[in-house]
Amino acid sequence: MKLLxxxxxxxxxxxxxxxxxxxxGKVxxxxxxxxxxxxxxxxxxxxxxxxxIESRGAIKALNQTSVDKSKIRVKYADE
Structure with a gap:
């Protein structure tokens, strides 16, 4: 799955x-x-x-988390 x-x-x-x-998961x-x-x-x-399953887990775990002092947003990319 492609994530943005x-x-x-x-x-x-x-x-x-x-x-x-x-x-x-695997990237x-x-x-x-x-x-x-x-x-x-x-x-x-x-x-x-x-x-x-791994991509859904990554979205759930990483969306709205702070990385290098920025709150990132993670979602499925529109294809």
Missing amino acids: VRNLSRATTEQDLRTLFAAH TTCNLVLDKETGLSKGFAFVEMPND
């Missing part, structure tokens, strides 16, 4: 996200969206987890 992670701190890296979500991809001109994070990312 929003309201990320500019300091949060792809590796930080991969580690955060891997605690809840197949993690893509932090970067600004093409500055190379800085745009504050959101996509994380793919192949197991539906």
